[in-house]
Amino acid sequence: MDKDTLGEQPIERRLATILMADVANYSAMMGKDEEQTVQVLRGHRQIFDQLLQAHRGRIFNTAGDSVLAEFPSAVEAVRSATEIQAALHTRNQHLPPEQRMQFRIGINLGDVIVQGGDLLGDGVNVAARIQTITEPGGVCISGSVYDQIQNKLTLQFKQLGDQSFKNIAQPIRTFSISASDAMALPFVARRRGSAIGAGAAIAAVAIVLAAIGGYAVYSGHEANVAEQARRSAEAERNAAQEREATQERKAQQDLAAIETAKREAKLESDLKAAKDALDLAAASRKADEQRRLTEAATRRAADSAAQKVREEESKVAVATPRAPAAALPAVAGTPVTASTPAAGLDRYDGVYSGQLCNNFVDPEPKTICWGVAMKVVQGEMLATWMNPRAGKMDSAKGKISPQGKVEIELEGHAPNGNVGHGIMMGNVSGNEITTSGAWGGGLRITGKWTRTP
Numbered sequence: 001m002d003k004d005t006l007g008e009q010p011i012e013r014r015l016a017t018i019l020m021a022d023v024a025n026y027s028a029m030m031g032k033d034e035e036q037t038v039q040v041l042r043g044h045r046q047i048f049d050q051l052l053q054a055h056r057g058r059i060f061n062t063a064g065d066s067v068l069a070e071f072p073s074a075v076e077a078v079r080s081a082t083e084i085q086a087a088l089h090t091r092n093q094h095l096p097p098e099q100r101m102q103f104r105i106g107i108n109l110g111d112v113i114v115q116g117g118d119l120l121g122d123g124v125n126v127a128a129r130i131q132t133i134t135e136p137g138g139v140c141i142s143g144s145v146y147d148q149i150q151n152k153l154t155l156q157f158k159q160l161g162d163q164s165f166k167n168i169a170q171p172i173r174t175f176s177i178s179a180s181d182a183m184a185l186p187f188v189a190r191r192r193g194s195a196i197g198a199g200a201a202i203a204a205v206a207i208v209l210a211a212i213g214g215y216a217v218y219s220g221h222e223a224n225v226a227e228q229a230r231r232s233a234e235a236e237r238n239a240a241q242e243r244e245a246t247q248e249r250k251a252q253q254d255l256a257a258i259e260t261a262k263r264e265a266k267l268e269s270d271l272k273a274a275k276d277a278l279d280l281a282a283a284s285r286k287a288d289e290q291r292r293l294t295e296a297a298t299r300r301a302a303d304s305a306a307q308k309v310r311e312e313e314s315k316v317a318v319a320t321p322r323a324p325a326a327a328l329p330a331v332a333g334t335p336v337t338a339s340t341p342a343a344g345l346d347r348y349d350g351v352y353s354g355q356l357c358n359n360f361v362d363p364e365p366k367t368i369c370w371g372v373a374m375k376v377v378q379g380e381m382l383a384t385w386m387n388p389r390a391g392k393m394d395s396a397k398g399k400i401s402p403q404g405k406v407e408i409e410l411e412g413h414a415p416n417g418n419v420g421h422g423i424m425m426g427n428v429s430g431n432e433i434t435t436s437g438a439w440g441g442g443l444r445i446t447g448k449w450t451r452t453p
Helices: 026-032 034-054 074-093 122-132 143-149 195-319
Strands: 012-023 058-063 066-071 103-115 118-120 139-142 157-163 172-177 350-360 366-377 380-387 392-400 405-413 419-429 432-439 444-451
Touching: 012 026, 012 034, 012 074, 012 122, 026 034, 034 066, 034 074, 058 118, 066 074, 066 122, 074 103, 074 139, 074 143, 074 172, 103 122, 103 143, 118 122, 122 139, 122 172, 139 143, 143 172, 195 366, 195 380, 350 432, 366 392, 366 444, 380 405, 405 432, 419 444
Parallel strands: 103 139
Antiparallel strands: 012 066, 012 103, 058 066, 103 118, 139 172, 157 172, 350 366, 350 444, 366 380, 380 392, 392 405, 405 419, 419 432, 432 444
16 A cells, blocks of 8 residues: 555655754843844844845745755855855944854755755754854854865865764764854855856855945944934933932932921920929929928927917916826817826827828839828828929828827829829837828828938
8 A cells, every 4th residue: 555545645855955053142142132132133134144045045944043044055055154154254343242143054965854845854953963063153064065065165174073963873074164264255166267156256245245235234224223222321321310319309308307307396395394394393392382381380380389288287287286197288278187188199299201102003013102291299290292293282181199090181183183082090109100091092002201300
């Protein structure tokens, strides 16, 4: 059963010279500047395609920066490759170093499979493998190509020996064309006197000169575009610098405004603190004055009461020298007996120095104390002091029993001005008075005083 019966098309084969070209370091160039790399590749390909067509080459496949072409003649393929490298070398001289683009070119003569307009098979694969060992800007050929062109082109070849390539069964004899020859436009034919050879050389030179001239126009256009891009970039840089300068000025102005606001706030805070200190000092002076007046009044009352007691005692002593101790007079002329509770209370008279303390437990345990001077006259206790937080006078009034029991009523002001009341109970022991109790809200308060000499 033949292939036609199976419905398969017969495979077409032919001998062809295959040229494979690829850009060296193309991925790195694209990574640095994609748009610029594509523009340079377009200019190179314009020259590449023109010189390839001038030597009857046909591109049958491309992939990005790669080109696959076939030629009916090995001689034409090598001529085309060397002329392409020479023209591209000239174009690269007009480009900045970072934009220069070089092709590697490999050429092989071999059997290929025709599939539509495409070519497949080892003939193509060997050309692709040879291209990979070619130096950038150079040309490498297989032994089959060398056998066809030797003694036909005046080129210098370097033997690379048999090269083994991936997926190629047999080692391939490989030759490289020197870089100087690749750049020298090698058009000389074996028969120098031949009109045909001279004509072909002249035509090739004309094509290359036309390509280079076209490149000069293209290069001029690229120069204009580059200059416009440079100017645009410079204008953008200037605009960016101006924006940065404006932002910096604004930032400095904002910082100055913040510093000014801080200084004004500190000045206002200092002024308020000074005013508060003055107010507190005035209140303290007022409290001291009030305390001084109270102490003076207390001393006068105590002195007056003591004087009356002495006068009454003197009268009693003169009138009834044998009177029992139970008949001693009371303060202010009130007669008392030995069982009167006020008898002998003058033994507690005096000024007691000490302090009151509020004992907090919520939100955390702490004690706040303040100094209080307590006056005691005939068992009557009295103290006043300035409450600095409320700016008002607080007071304590109490009594001492003949047995030394102490009961004190407190009147104090909260910071908001509200009046609070408290009760403390305690004892007199020697020259010390010790009390404890609570404010109406439940806050515990303690007091302790010592009689001053």
